[in-house]
Amino acid sequence: MRKDYIRSEDMTPDEKFNAVANLSQKLEDNFITLGELLSDIKRGKLFIFKGYESFKDFIESEYKLSGTLGGKLVQTFDLFIDEMDVDEGTLKDIGFDRLQLIRPLVKKADWTERDAWVDLAAEMPMKDLRAHIKEYKEQSKEDEKDLKKVFVDQYMEKMLAWFNCSRTDLNFKLALYFQDADEESVKKIVKERQRAFETELQTNNEDTP
Template sequence: MPPKTVPPEAMSAEEKFNALANLKDKLEDNFISLGQLLSEIKRSKLYLYKGYENFKDFVEMEYQLSGTLAGKLMSTFDLFIEEMDIDETEVKEIGFDRLQMIKPFMKNADWNVRDEWIHKAEEMPFKELREHIKELKQKEKESNIDLKEVYIEQFWEKMTGWFNCSRKELNFKLALYFQDADLDNIKKIIKERQRLFELETQNKKE
């Protein structure tokens, strides 16, 4: 009769530490359990029990896991198991690497989009999925660049027309304007306007 599996929330602190050590050597087979254990340890701040002030130092020193990898394991468990409630067997069959590839497209997506990505991850060959994602990212990048370039061209046209001068002369005038300006305040204004521009751009795409 196989030994009974104890869920992480029912384990003692030492049992969790030991389970983590046993699972980490076979990451691809155990990434769900690892993510669950790491989430539980971080949430419960059990790293303090081992004398560490923060979770990152704990996983890196005790288990030689990078903080980045630990974060990926936890976020994978949180998104696909906890939030989306996908069957663990299905998640394991998709695999850790594929899940990392599709995760950025799913975090803030609606359920239909999430289901589509799960289907793609299950059905598409790894290389084809990778190329598909690469193309989508490139299109998004080009789209953002194009919109910014349009905005810049509109600015130049407006300003050179207003001052009735060349771009070179306009740069000189702008240099005069910014020479004694409050740069900290300008930086805040630009940051906020850029945020609004990117938000508006994203809404138009959707």
């Protein structure tokens, strides 16, 4: 990838601090370089030289940037430049705002899907990209619901066979079982098993070619 932005590794901490101050005035034009500088400052904990204990306090006090925005700048550089090695010109054409729309999806996607999301962001206007992402998320939720429904149906079929009863009778038996159960213990078990189930779903999705 052709690197037109500042080589931050050649800069002193003070030069990095000054560069961030100058570049932050035009964030949309400089978000890649800003992201690189802030990433270096955060990773190297250079904010300590300025007397700050956290990166968030540093950027909010020194540059009047919110911690959330600073985090987005860092994550954008780390993901699209440092990890994916996307061309700087492509990212500038897409723009910071559109990159924020796809960043959470790209982060979770496999490499083929990552490139596809970048291509879509480069081609689609903001409005169309938002609509596409909304549709994608809704479809993903439906797919997840379908898998949960399959799990529930399989469980109910097994329980009905165990008790050899109707679904109404099964609900009654389950109510009897849970009547005196410890609420906190049940919640804890359900939470742990739900997390395990959803983690397995995500892992399976990542492994699917």
